[in-house]
Amino acid sequence: MTGDTQSWRRAAPASPVTLDDVARRAGVSLATASRALGEHPHVAAATRARVREAAEALDYVASPEAARLAGGPTGRVAVLVPHPSRWFFGELIEGLEAALRAADLDLVLFRVGGPEERAAFFDRLPARRKVDAVVVLAVAVDDAEHARLASLGVDVVVAGGRVAPYPSVGIDDHGAGRQAMDHLLHLGHRRIGLIAVDDDARASAWRTALADAGIEPEDELATTVAWGGEGGAEGMARLLGLRTPPTAVFAHDDETALGAIRTLRRAGLRVPEDLSVIGVDDHPLAALTDLTTVAQPVREQGRRAGELVAAALRGDLQEPLAEVLPTRLVLRGTTSPPGAPR
Structure with missing residues (x-):
């Protein structure tokens, strides 16, 4: 009785092979394995063969769910x-x-x-x-x-x-931010404001660029606004309200930068003679308005x-x-x- 029980335990089947197992053995994603077994026309012949070999080696039997996933392509x-x-x-x-x-x-x-x-x-x-x-x-x-x-x-x-x-x-958003900040620093600016849209990599670049230049980042010089021109205009107004406003501003993007420039001009200030502004993107309006920026493709x-x-x-x-x-x-x-x- 004991020997029979042990024999039965040794012969007990392993867990069913899944489509995940086939995908891992073939070195492809689950979606690719599903399409390869489902005759998807966009799967390369070599990939299809590799998935089929993996399925055969594992004695894989498609489940109803796998069959659903492997249904015809929608395009x-x-x-x-x-x-x-x-x-x-x-x-x-x-x-x-x-x-x-x-x-x-x-x-x-x-x-x-x-x-x-x-x-x-x-x-x-x-x-x-x-x-x-x-x-x-x-x-x-x-x-x-x-x-x-x-x-x-x-x-x-x-x-x-x-x-x-x-x-x-x-x-690399941090890298783009560093390009903008390094340009302002190379021009000789030391009191540089930030108009951020979020506490993201570009905002981080403002802090690290100042720190690398031996300048302590001042919290009052950084303001976070809603994305776009109106947000940029509001952020620039806050910075102009400081006892000592910045001499240059790095804006999260070009549209935010253009909003900041509108506030400056309405305040009777000259750009860039009184205050420099730079953005990121190279929005079509950047060229039309002669905005210095960091272009991204x-x-x-x-x-x-x-x-x-x-x-x-x-x-x-x-x-x-x-x-x-x-x-x-x-x-x-x-x-x-x-x-x-x-």
């Missing part, structure tokens, strides 16, 4: 965007759409600017699974939302920032994200990667040494 990519009307996001979408169109994929836009819109997307899309991939445009994803995205069984790519653990395309970020999606659907994207595109200082007419003559 659609969901794009999560918080503010589609803003220039930055519009540029990202332009580049993304062009790359997806070249890969025979359609873009489906989901606005997730507010809590209700975000909840609607993350609650409903997993049950429907009407897309082959998801692109997140500069949106932070919390743990619950990450779990929802994982439940889709599709590839996720991020553009305009970085959200772990997904492949992403963006810029926004449309290129969208295009590269679209190419990453196409590569992921073919099974050619083996590991998550963070691609960082370069920024560059664009010298125009809103910065000069402090107290420069007209």
Whole structure:
């Protein structure tokens, strides 16, 4: 009796092999393994063969859920965007759409600017699974939302920032901030104000650049405002209200910088003779208004994200990667040494 029991225990089957096991053995994502076994047309032949070999080696039997995930391709990519009307996001979408169109994929836009819109997307899309991939445009994803995205069984790519653990395309925001700050410091400015939109990498660059130059960052010189021109105008008014205003201002972005310049001109101050201003982006209005800025390749970020999606659907994207595109200082007419003559 005892021997029979021990024999039975030795012969007991192991835990069922899952699609996750196959994906790990083949060295691909769960979504790629699902598509490879489901005859998805965008999967590369070599990847499909590798996944099939892994499935055979593990004696994998597809479950109903795996079969659902491996259903036919939709040819659609969901794009999560918080503010589609803003220039930055519009540029990202332009580049993304062009790359997806070249890969025979359609873009489906989901606005997730507010809590209700975000909840609607993350609650409903997993049950429907009407897309082959998801692109997140500069949106932070919390743990619950990450779990929802994982439940889709599709590839996720991020553009305009970085959200772990997904492949992403963006810029070094801290580096861009340092380019702006180092320019002002090289001109001789020591009392430099900050108009921030958030306590982000660009705001951090303001502090570290001052500290590296041996200047103690003063809290009164940093103000946080709502994004855009009106926020920039308000932030500049606060800085002008200081007993000793700054001689230069680093604004989070060009639109915020232009709002700051409006306040300066209404106050009868000259730019850059009385106060220098620099932004980030190289918004089309920056060239028209002669704004000194740090340019970032926004449309290129969208295009590269679209190419990453196409590569992921073919099974050619083996590991998550963070691609960082370069920024560059664009010298125009809103910065000069402090107290420069007209």
